Amino acid sequence: MNYEINDPWDWVDIFENTVKQYAGSKHAIACDSNTNAIKLLLHYLKIKNKEIEIPCRTYVSVPNQIILSGNKPKFVDKHWDGMYELGDTNIVDAATAFHQGMYNEFKDSYMVLSFHAKKIVNIGKGGMILTNDDKFEKWARPMIYDGRNKRTLYKDDKFSCVGWHMYMTPEDARLGMMILHSQKIQLQNKTVGGSWAYKDLREEKIYKKYK
Numbered sequence: 001m002n003y004e005i006n007d008p009w010d011w012v013d014i015f016e017n018t019v020k021q022y023a024g025s026k027h028a029i030a031c032d033s034n035t036n037a038i039k040l041l042l043h044y045l046k047i048k049n050k051e052i053e054i055p056c057r058t059y060v061s062v063p064n065q066i067i068l069s070g071n072k073p074k075f076v077d078k079h080w081d082g083m084y085e086l087g088d089t090n091i092v093d094a095a096t097a098f099h100q101g102m103y104n105e106f107k108d109s110y111m112v113l114s115f116h117a118k119k120i121v122n123i124g125k126g127g128m129i130l131t132n133d134d135k136f137e138k139w140a141r142p143m144i145y146d147g148r149n150k151r152t153l154y155k156d157d158k159f160s161c162v163g164w165h166m167y168m169t170p171e172d173a174r175l176g177m178m179i180l181h182s183q184k185i186q187l188q189n190k191t192v193g194g195s196w197a198y199k200d201l202r203e204e205k206i207y208k209k210y211k
Contacts, residue, residue: 001181008170009150015173016128018180024103025111025130027137030168031144034095034114034127035061040143040166041091041110041129042069044136052087055080057198062086062093063207073210075202082191083111095119095127096193103130110136115172120192121179126172 003014012030020028031037038061048070054062056075063073066086074087082097085106092106095114098121103111110133115126131137142148147163201207 001177003177007151011170011173011177012150012168015168015176018177019113019128020130022100023098023111023130024101026132027130027134029129029131029137029140029144030173031127031129032166032168033125034093034112034116035065036144036164036166037112037127037129038062038065038086038091038093039069040140040164041112042066042071042089044139044143045089045091045110047071047089050087050089052089054086055084055195056200056202057195058084058093058201059095059198060201060204063201063210067210073207075207075210077200079195081194085109094130096197097191099190102190108132115176118192121176123172123176123179126168126176128168 003010005011016028016030020026031040042065050071051074052066052071053074053076054066056077066073083092083094085092090109092109092111094102094111096119098113111130113128113130115121115123117124129140142160143163145163145167146165147159147161148157150167202211
């Protein structure tokens with residue numbers, strides 16, 4: 001694994017470029033989690049006061065982000081494997097999938113990946129948004145880094161927005177590249193989860209009013 005690294009942030013660029021080429025998207029924006037990626041997208045798309053349909057068997061952070069963004073989850077009993085759409089938001093949760101050309105299955109969507117320890121690219125934490133949206137890519141860069149430019153020293157930076165603290169570190173990106181180059185990842189292994197892997201959230205007390 002030989003790359004020309006002149007700055008630690010080069011690892012993030014390399015990881016993003018590698019994943020987007022493999023998955024088939026124009027852009028890839030690395031962040032600190034799949035959960036925060038969903039939060040970021042709901043904010044960018046200005047989705048408010050909406051009922052968003054999601055599988056009743058999914059990870060708990062998905063309905064949580066829908067509720068915390070001012071929306072309501074609508075739980076439906078449907079099978080999914082690897083990835084599914086969040087209603088008609090154009091957001092695709094692909095947390096349990098990773099395979100070549102996967103973005104083409106939901107082309108021009110905002111596809112969210114996860115690099116949790118139990119996922120295929122098992123960094124331990126981290127997420128990524130795959131998209132063809134140039135405007136979003138430009139908007140998201142400072143938004144995930146406290147409104148900052150990661151290539152500018154703090155003392156010299158002119159903050160461009162009120163952003164969140166949800167960026168991927170160079171250390172995690174480097175580990176991601178090591179995993180991609182190792183024998184641990186078998187690229188024919190497309191998914192590590194689906195509706196069969198999660199309990200029915202409709203049975204949880206906190207979601208009773210959303211049934």
